[in-house]
Amino acid sequence: METAEFVRFLDREGLLLAAAAEEAGVDAKVPTCPEWQVRDLVRHTGTVHRWAASFVADGRTSPRPLEGPPDLDGADLPAWFREGHRHLVDTLSSASPDVRCFHFLPAPSPLAFWARRQAHETAVHRFDAEAARGGTPSELDAGFAADGVDELLRGFHARPKSRVRSAEPRVLRVRATDTDDAVWTVRLSQEPPLTERGDAGRADCEIAGPAALLYLSLWNRLPLPSVTGDASVAALWRENSAII
Secondary structure (H helix, E strand, O other): OOOHHHHHHHHHHHHHHHHHHHHHOOEOOOOOOOOEEEEHHHHHHHHHHHHHHHHHHHOOOOOOOOOOOOOOOOOOOHHHHHHHHHHHHHHHHHOOOOOOOOOOOOOOOOHHHHHHHHHHHHHHHHHHHHHOOOOOOOOOOHHHHHHHHHHHHHHHHHHOOOOOOOOOOOEEEEEEEOOOEEEEEEEEOOOOOOOOOOOOOOOOOOOOOHHHHHHHHOOOOOOOOOEEEHHHHHHHHHOOOOOO
């Protein structure tokens, strides 16, 4: 996907998040993040948006920690969120394609990284906000969801931080049933998972389903869809894959 497409998804998902948060109210529980109320969700995502925008806008080449959440509550929070979201969208839309700044996963460019990462960050938390509101959640584009699965498997869980480890080698296959060429083979061992595109070779377990369900389930927002083979491999993923 092109950077501009990710920015469009970021724009859409952020607006949906803000609307759901306003409808739910800041005191509402977030069932997909049991320790949070909507205020925590909005504060977190809004802070991340400002943090991400600062790298691109200021050309920051070194990492910096997230700032603390704002001392805001009630109706002020969604307005604060919308302001930061708009600033992030505008920053990414107007940035030079060759801007140099810090990023933490492999990407064609820093700008491509931040557009992709913030689109997926916002989409997952939009689902959280809509879960707090109740009712039918907004649909996820299948191609965008498949890209998010790829980012999770080949980006986040390729890092040493991944806690998905297996004492004995195991192979997990992940297959999107509604998207062409959206299949991943994940090799689990005592080292960080190694993931490649495709379905060559034998797998001990396969998780399959529509891309949107895979995306949300692998981010631990929904139960895993169809699991075949050794279910303990899927359970190992479920129990250890939270991003830290």
